[in-house]
Amino acid sequence: MMRMTNMSTKRNWVAAEPRQKIEADLDCRIRVHTAALERISFASVRIREYNGLGSEWNNEGGHVMADKVRVGMIGCGQIAKHLHVPDYAFCPQAEIVALCDLIPSKAKALAERWAPNAKVYTDFRKMLKDAKPDAVTVALPNYLHAPVTIAALQAGCHVNVEKPMACSVAEAEKMVATAQKCKRLLNVNQSQRRFPPHVKAKEIVESGILGKILHVTAMFGHEGPEYWSPTGKWFFRRKEARFGAMADLGVHKADLVRYLTGKEVAEIAAFFERLEKKNTDVEDNFVSCLKFTDGTVGTLCASWTLKGMDANYTILHCANGTLRIGEIPGKPLVANLIKPGCEIVFDVPPAVTNNDETWGLDVGGAFVRAILGLEKPYCPGEEGKKSLEVILAAEKAALTKRTVKLKH
CATH class of the missing domain: 3.40.50.720 (NAD(P)-binding Rossmann-like Domain)
Structure with missing residues (x-):
């Protein structure tokens, strides 16, 4: 389920017995939050309120x-x-x-x-x-x-x-x-919210093993929508898109940090610029600083101008260590704990399908099961509205060059 390695060559904190103990503790805490899902039965599906x-x-x-x-x-x-x-x-x-x-x-x-x-x-x-x-x-x-x-x-x-x-x-x-x-x-x-590393990360955060979340870093960027959707010219027209990278990619991370942390953004300061894309009236780069209602701080960035590599990572710095999601190649989900001083590489849940034609996130299946009453919606309308409010506040902050407060 997870692999553990010693973080320090000077202090051999992780002997065999403590390592097994921390692994068992993590596994136990996470399983408590997921055991209920295993009891779902599809044998008698009926429509219900x-x-x-x-x-x-x-x-x-x-x-x-x-x-x-x-x-x-x-x-x-x-x-x-x-x-x-x-x-x-x-x-x-x-x-x-x-x-x-x-x-x-x-x-x-x-x-x-x-x-x-x-x-x-x-x-x-x-x-x-x-x-x-x-x-x-x-x-x-x-x-x-x-x-x-x-x-x-x-x-x-x-x-x-x-x-x-x-x-x-x-x-x-x-x-x-x-x-x-x-x-x-x-x-x-x-x-x-449906990405396998994020599903597992949510379980880890809720297990409490990381302690209080103190700082958040989130980044999403690639070379631009023209490279994956060549006919999607509307992405670059404000009349149709309303936003550029800020909402195309930034809203993903605005929603994700809210979802993973369980916290709401209280204040935001931001900048956005059009640095490279031609024949467009929307931004291609976006940077913001966040303050949550409990005082936690963080950064949220998005870009359409990344060359040679994409960026899609989220880092949660917590009282007991750090959870890194998508930052390390080959290690989609890693926790670095200060006690007992170890790195834990978590196994990522598999995609629903390995078909090369689909991303395998099962968003359609999750939506249908929510309609049938088999599970909760993964992002109800009210949740989507709150994430949109973060991006709109960021836009206002960038345009006015002032910190903007959100109402909760």
Whole structure:
């Protein structure tokens, strides 16, 4: 489950017996928090009302079937191709019934690969009316997230919307309110919550073995969206994207540090610049300093200009040591404890599938299981709104060159 090595050549703190003891202690604490999941049974799946995390819904007047959740995909770009559609295809409780994109060839290609019986549409409203899906994923340019999500909720669908969930707090609040009024699940695809190292990291933090979190560092960057989504020109147009690297990548880490630490951001100072990208009116680099409600401090950065290597790491400096996630090549999750002075390399949970065509995060499966009441939503609408608020506060801080306080 984990590998332990001595951090110091001068002080041989980790004898065989203490090493076994600390490993057993860690394993025991983590298992306490995960044992409940092992008791979930899929043998008698039934639709039922779920109440949790500020969201509630039922199926009165809805279309949900007892055997499978009928899902539709709105937007068939790269994120749909590599994440959402394959995840639904691998989920035994899901049936893909419709795919929609303004470019029909994109939807047709996904249908041919993953859902040959699904219908293809170019108008999402027609899809909602004709196909009558129980649930949809919305993966469109950011400015369309709110209106399309609200329309889908009002049509009786549960919705999983891509991040950032909206372009303003007002939009996000309307989305959450609509979901509550329609008694439908609104989930935001803050997918880093589903990354295997982050799943394990959450368990480790909750085990208490690290002690109080004192400082947080989070960084997400790559060469730019044009390299993984060549046709996604909207990323560079403020009218459609609203943000650049700050929300494309920064919102991932804003959400992740909130999720891992269980803390809310109280104040933020920030800078953003457009340093390299041409023919765009959005930022390609973003740096911020955070102060949480309990006084914990940290940094949050995002970039579209990293050359030669990507960066996707989070570091939690705690009273009993440090947890490093994604920082060390070949070691996705490492804890350095000051007592007994050891480095623990944790095994990372496997991806749901090893298929090369999908990232294997099971976001579709998790969304469907939440609809069925089998597990809690991994990022309910209210949670997505809070992470959006961090990014909007950072934008205000950068523009005004002043520290911005968030309300809680």
